Amino acid sequence: MLDIQKIKESARFIESQITAKPTIAIVLGSGLGGLVKNVKIQQEISYKNIPNFPVSTVQGHKGTLIFGELNGVNVLVMNGRFHYYEGHSMQTLTFPIQVFNEMGIKKLILSNAAGGLNPSFDIADVMIIRDHINLMGNNPLMGPNNDDLGPRFPDMSEAYSHRFIKLAKKIGEEQKIKLQCGVYLGVTGPCYETPAEYVAFHALGADAVGMSTVPETIMARYLGMEVFALSVITDLGVIGQIEKASHEDVLNAAAKAEPNMVKLVSELVAQL
Ligand code: HPA
Numbered sequence: 001m002l003d004i005q006k007i008k009e010s011a012r013f014i015e016s017q018i019t020a021k022p023t024i025a026i027v028l029g030s031g032l033g034g035l036v037k038n039v040k041i042q043q044e045i046s047y048k049n050i051p052n053f054p055v056s057t058v059q060g061h062k063g064t065l066i067f068g069e070l071n072g073v074n075v076l077v078m079n080g081r082f083h084y085y086e087g088h089s090m091q092t093l094t095f096p097i098q099v100f101n102e103m104g105i106k107k108l109i110l111s112n113a114a115g116g117l118n119p120s121f122d123i124a125d126v127m128i129i130r131d132h133i134n135l136m137g138n139n140p141l142m143g144p145n146n147d148d149l150g151p152r153f154p155d156m157s158e159a160y161s162h163r164f165i166k167l168a169k170k171i172g173e174e175q176k177i178k179l180q181c182g183v184y185l186g187v188t189g190p191c192y193e194t195p196a197e198y199v200a201f202h203a204l205g206a207d208a209v210g211m212s213t214v215p216e217t218i219m220a221r222y223l224g225m226e227v228f229a230l231s232v233i234t235d236l237g238v239i240g241q242i243e244k245a246s247h248e249d250v251l252n253a254a255a256k257a258e259p260n261m262v263k264l265v266s267e268l269v270a271q272l
Pocket of ligand 1: 113114115116189191192193209210211234235237245250
């Protein structure tokens with residue numbers, strides 16, 4: 001169950017540290033870390049100093065909440081996210097999303113690294129997530145429902161805002177950013193997939209597979225937030241192109257895609 005008192009305590013603490021009201025929250029996964037360079041940072045708070053906030057453990061993932069201005073818009077940026085495979089419960093890893101909602105933030109941008117399943121994808125492509133498949137075997141909304149926060153059986157017919165997707169595609173065309181668009185399938189990790197799993201997930205209708213994003217999107221939609229999400233394709237789970245996957249290769253491919261991701265998100269926030 002969502003612990004409202006803890007959510008409120010964290011929200012009020014963050015509000016006490018910042019000077020204006022952010023309207024968009026951005027969760028930086030692999031590949032979007034460079035966005036921070038475009039943010040006029042006004043405040044950076046270590047997760048460990050925020051009451052009740054979880055702390056991230058993965059190499060390459062940082063752990064600060066940044067408040068600042070991106071392209072003229074007040075944003076709150078999670079520089080480092082939490083993953084199910086770290087051992088956090090689904091409720092814990094979506095805690096920050098609940099806090100952002102409590103602060104009145106109703107727009108959420110998520111990014112991640114993912115394995116490409118669609119044969120037309122290349123490494124370092126950027127994919128707009130148009131829908132997801134939850135194969136994580138869990139859901140952050142399990143347990144008694146608080147009807148004041150959201151419905152027992154939330155609608156997921158538009159998990160990723162069609163309006164945001166349309167805008168992003170338009171920006172991609174204008175700025176000549178190559179964009180793919182597809183379905184993200186969420187798994188727990190931490191293993192990468194076997195070749196048989198990659199084939200199976202593609203057959204299920206997924207274009208990319210990764211270990212994050214799905215819990216945050218579910219929580220955000222439950223709370224009535226609008227979501228936009230991007231994957232950077234860091235390796236290919238396509239028969240004939242499967243190579244040994246390593247975290248280092250994933251980070252390198254993500255770094256290659258970073259300028260495009262940063263350009264797109266910087267433009268997008270100004271138009272949402
Ligand atoms: N599978 C799951 N998660 C990932 C992958 C992958 O191939 N690449 C980056 N994150």
